[in-house]
Amino acid sequence: MAHPPAADRSSRPTEASPGIPEPILLGMYRNIYATRRFELRCIELYRQGMIRGYLHPYLGEEAVAAGACAALRPQDYIASTHRGHGHCISKGADLRLMMAEITGKATGYCKGRGGSMHISSKQLNHLGANGIVGGGIPIATGAGMGIKVQQTDQVVIAFFSDGASNNGVFAESLNLAGIYQLPVIYLLENNHYAVSTPIECATGCCDLAGRGPAYGVPGICVDGNDAREVYRETLQAVARARRGEGPTLIEASTYRHGGHHVNDPGLYMNPETLAAWKDRDPLVLMRRALGDEAKIRAIEEQVEAELEAAVTFAAESPEPSVAEFLAGIQD
Amino acid sequence: MTDIMYREALRRALDEEMQRDPLVFIMGETIAERGGSYKVTEGLVKKYGPRRVVDTPIAEASFTGMAVGAALVGCRPVVEILFIDFAMLVMDQIVNQAAKYEFISGGQGKVPMVLRTQGGAGNGLAAQHSQSLEALFYHIPGLKVVMPATPHDACGLLKAAIRDDDPVIFIEHKLLYMTQGPIPDDEYVIPLGKADIKKPGRDATIITYSYMTLKCLEAAAALESEGISVEVVDLRTLTPLDKETILASVRRTGRAMVVHEACKRGGVGGDIAAMLMEEAYDDLDGPVVRVAGKNTPVPYNVRIEQACVPSVEDIVEGVLRML
Numbered sequence: 001m002a003h004p005p006a007a008d009r010s011s012r013p014t015e016a017s018p019g020i021p022e023p024i025l026l027g028m029y030r031n032i033y034a035t036r037r038f039e040l041r042c043i044e045l046y047r048q049g050m051i052r053g054y055l056h057p058y059l060g061e062e063a064v065a066a067g068a069c070a071a072l073r074p075q076d077y078i079a080s081t082h083r084g085h086g087h088c089i090s091k092g093a094d095l096r097l098m099m100a101e102i103t104g105k106a107t108g109y110c111k112g113r114g115g116s117m118h119i120s121s122k123q124l125n126h127l128g129a130n131g132i133v134g135g136g137i138p139i140a141t142g143a144g145m146g147i148k149v150q151q152t153d154q155v156v157i158a159f160f161s162d163g164a165s166n167n168g169v170f171a172e173s174l175n176l177a178g179i180y181q182l183p184v185i186y187l188l189e190n191n192h193y194a195v196s197t198p199i200e201c202a203t204g205c206c207d208l209a210g211r212g213p214a215y216g217v218p219g220i221c222v223d224g225n226d227a228r229e230v231y232r233e234t235l236q237a238v239a240r241a242r243r244g245e246g247p248t249l250i251e252a253s254t255y256r257h258g259g260h261h262v263n264d265p266g267l268y269m270n271p272e273t274l275a276a277w278k279d280r281d282p283l284v285l286m287r288r289a290l291g292d293e294a295k296i297r298a299i300e301e302q303v304e305a306e307l308e309a310a311v312t313f314a315a316e317s318p319e320p321s322v323a324e325f326l327a328g329i330q331d
Numbered sequence: 332m333t334d335i336m337y338r339e340a341l342r343r344a345l346d347e348e349m350q351r352d353p354l355v356f357i358m359g360e361t362i363a364e365r366g367g368s369y370k371v372t373e374g375l376v377k378k379y380g381p382r383r384v385v386d387t388p389i390a391e392a393s394f395t396g397m398a399v400g401a402a403l404v405g406c407r408p409v410v411e412i413l414f415i416d417f418a419m420l421v422m423d424q425i426v427n428q429a430a431k432y433e434f435i436s437g438g439q440g441k442v443p444m445v446l447r448t449q450g451g452a453g454n455g456l457a458a459q460h461s462q463s464l465e466a467l468f469y470h471i472p473g474l475k476v477v478m479p480a481t482p483h484d485a486c487g488l489l490k491a492a493i494r495d496d497d498p499v500i501f502i503e504h505k506l507l508y509m510t511q512g513p514i515p516d517d518e519y520v521i522p523l524g525k526a527d528i529k530k531p532g533r534d535a536t537i538i539t540y541s542y543m544t545l546k547c548l549e550a551a552a553a554l555e556s557e558g559i560s561v562e563v564v565d566l567r568t569l570t571p572l573d574k575e576t577i578l579a580s581v582r583r584t585g586r587a588m589v590v591h592e593a594c595k596r597g598g599v600g601g602d603i604a605a606m607l608m609e610e611a612y613d614d615l616d617g618p619v620v621r622v623a624g625k626n627t628p629v630p631y632n633v634r635i636e637q638a639c640v641p642s643v644e645d646i647v648e649g650v651l652r653m654l
C-alpha cells in the first residue's frame with residue numbers, strides 16, 4: 001500500500017485522550033461533524049446547480065483543521081487554501097454566511113464575489129482561502145511578521161497541502177520564518193495527492209516534515225485523522241510561537257475521501273488504500289474517543305439545525321445587484 | 332475537412348509536431364496520464380512516453396525556467412500553465428529570461444519554447460481563475476503572443492508556434508475547448524502574424540481575437556439582418572501584429588472598433604486604437620471605439636460575472652454608436 005494510514009505505522013493508542021479537557025474534545029467533534037455535513041450538503045447543492053465553479057471537499061481531512069484551530073485563540077490568524085471549508089468552520093465561521101457565499105449571494109462573507117475558493121473573514125481573523133496553490137504561505141508568514149512588529153502574542157497557522165510544499169514559496173517562507181523567528185505554524189496537510197499526482201511522484205523525498213530542520217524549523221509528523229493528536233502538537237507549537245521561539249512545521253498525514261474536486265471521481269486512487277483510510281475516518285475516531293452518546297447527539301442536532309438555517313438563509317438571500325456592482329467601476 | 336473540437340485541434344498539433352521533431356517535448360501539471368485539466372494532451376504519454384510528456388509538481392516558476400534552459404540546449408519545449416492566472420508565477424523566467432536571452436546574448440542563443448496557457452471568464456471560477464492577461468505579454472518585446480479563436484486556427488498556429496525560434500505565449504480560452512469547427516485533413520501550418528478576416532463587410536471594422544471573435548461574429552450576423560455590414564478581423568496573433576490587414580480593412584470601412592474580454596484599461600484595444608490614430612487618422616470617419624471587459628477583478632456570482640465581459644448586445648450597441 002503506497003499511502004498507509006497512520007494506524008498501520010504506529011502502535012500509538014488512539015482511544016484514550018489524556019489531558020485534553022472535555023469542552024475541547026466536544027468542540028473538535030462539533031467542527032468535524034459540521035464540516036462533514038456542510039460539505040455533503042454543498043455537494044448536493046452543486047448537483048442541483050445552486051453552486052458553480054470549483055468545489056474542493058475536505059471530506060476525510062476534517063480532523064486537521066478541527067485539531068489545529070482548537071489550539072488557537074479567536075485573535076489568532078489562519079490562511080487557508082482552495083480546500084478551505086474545514087479551516088473556515090473550525091475558525092468559527094457562521095454557516096449561514098459561508099453557505100450564502102458559496103451560492104453566490106450578496107449576504108455571503110465576500111458579497112458573493114469569492115465563492116468557495118475565496119472565503120475570508122476579517123472578523124474571524126481568517127486571512128482567506130486561496131485559488132493559487134501556495135499563495136497563502138507567504139501571506140501567513142507576513143502576518144507573522146506583522147504580529148512581531150506589533151509585539152502582540154498572536155500566532156498564525158498557514159494551512160496548505162503536499163502539492164504546495166513543492167512550490168518555491170514554501171521553501172522561501174520557511175527560511176524567512178526561521179530567520180526572523182516568526183510566530184507561524186506551517187500546517188502541511190499531507191493528503192498524499194496534488195490533484196491526481198501522488199506525492200511520491202512529485203518529490204524525491206517524501207519526508208515532508210524533514211524539510212523544516214533544513215531551515216532550522218522544527219518538523220513534526222502527526223496523524224492527521226486524529227484531531228487529538230493534531231491538537232496536542234499544534235498546542236505545543238503555538239506555545240513556542242507565543243514565547244517568541246519561532247515557527248514549526250507540522251506534517252499531518254491524511255487522505256481525501258474522494259477526488260480532487262466535486263467533478264473528479266478520483267479513479268486514480270487505489271480503492272484498498274482509500275478503504276483503509278476510510279476505516280480511520282476522523283469523524284468516527286472522534287466519536288469513539290468521546291463515547292458519550294447523549295453529548296454527541298446534542299452536538300449533531302445543533303449542527304443539523306444550524307445547517308438547515310444556513311441553507312434557508314442562503315436560498316432566501318438576494319443576489320448581488322448588477323447595477324451596484326457596475327456603479328463602483330471606473331470605465 | 333473534418334469537424335473537430337478546439338482541444339482536439341490542439342492535441343493534433345502537438346501530436347504532429349512531436350511526431351515530426353523528436354526535440355519537441357511537453358511539460359506541465361497532470362498532463363500525462365490525466366491528459367491535462369482540459370484534456371488537450373490526452374493519449375500523448377502513451378504514444379511518446381514519459382520522457383517527452385512530463386508531469387511536473389506545482390513548481391511553475393522553475394519548470395518554466397527549465398523550458399528556457401532546455402530550449403537553449405536545443406530542444407523545443409512546450410510548457411502548459413493550467414491558467415494564465417498562474418502564469419503570474421513565472422514572469423521572471425518569461426519576461427526577464429526567455430524574452431531577453433537572444434537580445435542580451437548578442438544573438439548567440441535563441442529560446443524556441445512555447446508556453447501554452449488558458450484564460451477568460453465564464454465558468455464561475457472567480458478572480459484568480461478567470462483573468463485575461465494577454466496585455467502583460469503583449470507589452471514585452473521579445474515575446475510572440477498567439478490567441479486563436481477556432482479549431483482550425485488553433486491547430487495551424489500551435490504548429491507554427493512550436494516551429495518558431497522565439498518564445499511564444501499561446502493563450503487559449505476556457506470556453507473554446509469544446510467548440511467545434513472544420514479543419515483540413517492534410518497537414519497545414521498557419522504563419523504567425525497573419526490576421527484573418529472572419530467575415531467581410533463594408534460599413535465598419537471590428538478588430539478582435541480569441542473567444543470574442545465568436546461573439547463578434549454573432550453580433551455581425553445580427554447587424555447584417557438589419558442591413559449593416561460589419562467586417563470582423565480576427566487578429567489570431569497579437570505579436571507580431573498584422574497591421575497591414577487592420578489598416579487595409581479600416582481604410583475600406585472608415586470605422587473601427589476593438590473588442591476584447593480583457594479589462595479596457597491598459598488593454599490591447601487601446602494600443603490598436605492609438606496605432607489607428609497615428610496611421611489611419613485621415614481614413615477614419617469617427618473615433619475608434621473600444622468594447623472591452625470592465626476594469627474589475629472577475630467575481631464568482633454568475634450575474635455580476637457576466638456583467639464584466641462584453642456581450643453580443645454590447646458589441647451590437649458599440650457598432651450602432653459608431654455609425
Ligand SMILES: Cc1ncc(C[n+]2csc(CCOP(=O)(O)OP(=O)(O)O)c2C)c(N)n1
Pocket residue numbers: 081082083131132133134160161162163164165191193194195260360389391413417420
Ligand atoms: C499556482 C497554482 N498552480 C496550479 C493550480 C491548480 N491546482 C489547484 S489545486 C491543485 C492541487 C493542489 O495540491 P495540494 O497542494 O496537495 O492541495 P490539495 O488539493 O491536496 O488540498 C492544483 C495543481 C493552482 N490553483 N495554483
Ligand SMILES: [Mg+2]
Pocket residue numbers: 161162163189190191192193194195
Ligand atoms: Mg495534497
